Amino acid sequence: MPGIEKREFITLFNEMFQPVKNYVYYKVGDIEVAEDIAQDAFTKVWEKRSEIRLKTVKSLLFTIASNLCKNRFEHQQVVFEFANNYSRNQWEVSPEFELELKEFNAKLQQEIARLSEKNRTVFLMNRIDGFTYRxxxxNLGVSVKAVEKRMKNALTELKKTIEYKL
Incomplete structure (x- = not known):
């Protein structure tokens, strides 16, 4: 009979929260994000507790956490693409320039995806969402100096990997 009782869920949480958080941390590289995603995975299990079997819930937790990581990354890419397309469509440019810009944007997105999660998060929050360092x-629960360092690291890494040809 499917379903997880409250006491079983509490036991599951106490036993599996740290392993799920570690799994997410290895995927995203940011401990705060890992904790949030692990909590979200447990929230989803709790919401569906009447349909879930205790026997399979551990593997389900890891699957949910993995999907949440993927969704988060895809959302960041969509936001970045929208911001690039919006600013680019405000000007009329030659077809050659448009092609170069598309190639540059593709390379830039590829390189941003390769940044560590901490650096990528700070970069996108500043450059796409327009948040100040403070x-x-x-939002991240870190010092302004930590944000400055992450942004410097992100910009340094991007400058190393992208040839600017405009």
């Missing part, structure tokens, strides 16, 4: 620090 706002980013407050």
């Amino acid at each position: 706002e980013i620090a407050n």
